Amino acid sequence: MTETAYAKINLALHVRKRREDGYHELETLFAFVDAGDVLSVTAAPQDSLRTLGEFAGSLDNPFGNIVMKALGALPRQQGWTVTLEKNLPVAAGLGGGSADAGALFRLVEREQGLPDDWQARAARLGADVPACVRSETCVGRGTGTELELVESDLTGMPVLLVNPRVPLSTAAVFKGWDGVDRGPMPEDAVSAIARGGRNDLESPAIALCPAIADVLAALRDTQPWLARMSGSGATCFALYESAETRDRAQAVMPREWWTMAGALR
Numbered sequence: 001m002t003e004t005a006y007a008k009i010n011l012a013l014h015v016r017k018r019r020e021d022g023y024h025e026l027e028t029l030f031a032f033v034d035a036g037d038v039l040s041v042t043a044a045p046q047d048s049l050r051t052l053g054e055f056a057g058s059l060d061n062p063f064g065n066i067v068m069k070a071l072g073a074l075p076r077q078q079g080w081t082v083t084l085e086k087n088l089p090v091a092a093g094l095g096g097g098s099a100d101a102g103a104l105f106r107l108v109e110r111e112q113g114l115p116d117d118w119q120a121r122a123a124r125l126g127a128d129v130p131a132c133v134r135s136e137t138c139v140g141r142g143t144g145t146e147l148e149l150v151e152s153d154l155t156g157m158p159v160l161l162v163n164p165r166v167p168l169s170t171a172a173v174f175k176g177w178d179g180v181d182r183g184p185m186p187e188d189a190v191s192a193i194a195r196g197g198r199n200d201l202e203s204p205a206i207a208l209c210p211a212i213a214d215v216l217a218a219l220r221d222t223q224p225w226l227a228r229m230s231g232s233g234a235t236c237f238a239l240y241e242s243a244e245t246r247d248r249a250q251a252v253m254p255r256e257w258w259t260m261a262g263a264l265r
Contacts, residue, residue, distance in 0.1 A: 012197025
């Protein structure tokens with residue numbers, strides 16, 4: 001069986017406050033791109049993982065990979081050999097590891113179904129994992145695990161992902177947030193939330209990785225419908241009215257940057 005681990009983007013990400021448990025209270029609009037990593041599984045005497053693809057070398061401890069943790073979190077009738085084609089950069093604001101775990105959950109669901117408490121099991125692996133299991137447009141609250149599925153009026157919209165090939169620590173970016181509550185995320189159609197929202201982590205991320213500002217400037221020069229940083233960075237995304245405009249934008253990005261073209265699911 002094969003499953004795509006769809007890249008996650010945050011169309012909006014509002015940080016409301018620091019919590020006593022060390023986490024942050026969030027309001028975010030998750031969306032997913034129809035491209036990403038690819039997982040393939042075959043039956044085996046015991047669980048194992050092999051990685052390939054452009055960013056396979058970034059996974060310095062395959063046995064501690066979130067895919068292996070996801071395998072251990074779900075009851076199955078047999079072992080699996082998982083092949084992970086790592087096409088998404090690591091520590092990039094795309095939920096790459098969470099997307100991989102989400103794809104693994106969907107593979108288990110296809111094979112034998114998920115346990116009733118699958119969402120709690122997913123949340124223990126990471127705040128983005130429950131959203132990535134479904135990989136559908138949704139609003140996330142709390143630490144991002146309290147989900148509300150929403151009907152999207154942006155489905156099929158062309159999207160370009162751009163990363164300056166600089167990994168960025170999520171914890172470091174959150175630590176740099178200035179603690180100012182700039183207000184709630186709009187309650188409206190998905191397109192209106194995206195246009196009226198913001199990413200409160202953009203400034204602290206740029207302070208740590210100034211190349212993000214260069215990526216955003218380059219994307220905004222291509223007349224997108226919207227350009228914004230995703231998650232805690234350093235990947236940025238741009239939405240376009242047509243695939244032709246998106247492809248022209250991809251063609252003018254600096255060759256040393258990583259790019260991926262797709263459409264919103």
